[in-house]
Amino acid sequence: MRFSINGEEMDRSSFWVKDWKIILLDQRRLPSETVLVELSDLDEYVDAIKTLAIRGAPAIGAFGGCAYALCLRQGCDPSDAYNRLLNSRPTAVDLRNCLDEVKLAYEKEGIQSSILKAAEIVEGTIWSCRIIGKIGEELIHEGARVMTHCNAGALATLNWGTALAPIRIAHREGRNIFVWVSETRPLLQGSRLTAWELSQEGIPHRVVVDSACGYLMRKGEVDLVIVGADRVCVNGDFANKIGTYGKAVIAKELGIPFYVAFPETTFDGDCACGDDIPIEERGEEEVLEIGGNRVSPDGSEAFNPAFDVTPGKYVTGYITENGILDRGELLKKTPGPTPQRSEK
């Protein structure tokens, strides 16, 4: 996607590398402010991931790979940098996959090779998402009403998105389509980020509270659901933003097709099933406060899991660079990029 800052047109959406620094579009401040920040050391890279200045599984994978290569170039301790980046967010596997690729290149051929590998991951992610868009757009017919959750768009990747790539391409090809945007509490990535991306491209959409998605599906207002993923397991189970599981169960109950779109970096060939995925629990204040103001009474506590796991039986198809796959085809056609796996 393209957007402009101070009149200058940008053609990469989440981050890019310039003069050995990372330039980041700060997603915490969207859509009210479009602000670029410059990051130049490990502390800043880790903080950007933890605080969701950058987010989305493929984006933090590519970002982590670049950050790691830049740390190696700065002479950081390789093991310390790897571990701190790896532990910045636990659920999305892209981060581990991309760090491992850069680490392997570094250990085999040194710093230059690790930098080239990071650049390759960036280009690969953009290319994968474009293919996902081309492959997935066949599912979105004229007049289709698509529901999505959270933000699996250009901001969550680097340029096209995963769940939003087919939507973007169907719209560019002239089809009249409509998107239901689930707001995605607690951090509102749907109403802030997905709505912003769709607005930038003039794609018709409406924001609804997460609880309204079942109502819309039951009323016949949804033709298909497409979401992204943070980790896809060998058996087809997958982790994604909290609330995905409920939408999948309701879609199945009503016979509405439910698709997951993701690039190979999101596949975890070492993870047999969803029960093995670590689920990040974030701070209670994200639930108890909104915009810095306390909502709940002072004595109340919260519980804030950031992701849930959707069993593969609820998935109609997996939209990948290798086609729209069913559960049986998933392991065969999506080996994933993990160097560790190929050594086993």
Next chain:
Amino acid sequence: MRFSINGEEMDRSSFWVKDWKIILLDQRRLPSETVLVELSDLDEYVDAIKTLAIRGAPAIGAFGGCAYALCLRQGCDPSDAYNRLLNSRPTAVDLRNCLDEVKLAYEKEGIQSSILKAAEIVEGTIWSCRIIGKIGEELIHEGARVMTHCNAGALATLNWGTALAPIRIAHREGRNIFVWVSETRPLLQGSRLTAWELSQEGIPHRVVVDSACGYLMRKGEVDLVIVGADRVCVNGDFANKIGTYGKAVIAKELGIPFYVAFPETTFDGDCACGDDIPIEERGEEEVLEIGGNRVSPDGSEAFNPAFDVTPGKYVTGYITENGILDRGELLKKTPGPTPQRSEK
């Protein structure tokens, strides 16, 4: 429930009548401020319902009945007052049922009788909820983890609540119980009001975003779900706060018991099935803004249905004054209080 304002202990929670005025605990300002407001004419009564200063099906039923009787006493046009109150919120049937009872009393025997009828509705609602609590508490065993949605507590009725009445009584009888409070976007009646009620009584609870309820159910963290209702149909379908339907589908999928608690005033013997229930659509700003601050980009629109309909097939049991009923028993044992029906 009891709460105190400026040191004075209150024993009615949502409103009461004093010196021919309605004293209302303003629910828009809870939990950060505990403020009583005095309402004295039709404009103020209608505004209080529309803006959710008072809310919850049994509470607005009883409030509407009192407001109508007070309007009649003030010499308002009976038909105008009836219609304006009736149209203030469309989904909860208690409002219509209670207005009809007061209207019938007025038409038969005049103003004094309508005032007595309103007082009778108030006492009847308190009594009904207490019985619902006593009947429902048998479902809540030692150690039970109960999930609820929105606020179906003392604030939504007059003193005990519907869904919260069994929880309150089980806690008072010394059982260790725990409540998962679904925050209930957009107006956060769960995290504001249910959490406040539970805090007042020291009942252990945690607030979660609405999207986390499926995750908790799938993880085995929920023993049963109890919600309130805004209108229950002859076939067992019922309307309740948006998001109830999705919770019911997930509970059924996982074999978790799902109960609906309501007094007779919420039963609509004229409504054959859920498709006949009018669903209130509220302003887009409730979704697009939080605490007066815009969340979504300026170009984005929202859709804001306040309720959804849950088919009776997802309900394990209906907790009423007449026992815990199944769908077959519902019509037989819950004739509802509508005078119009008895004349048919």
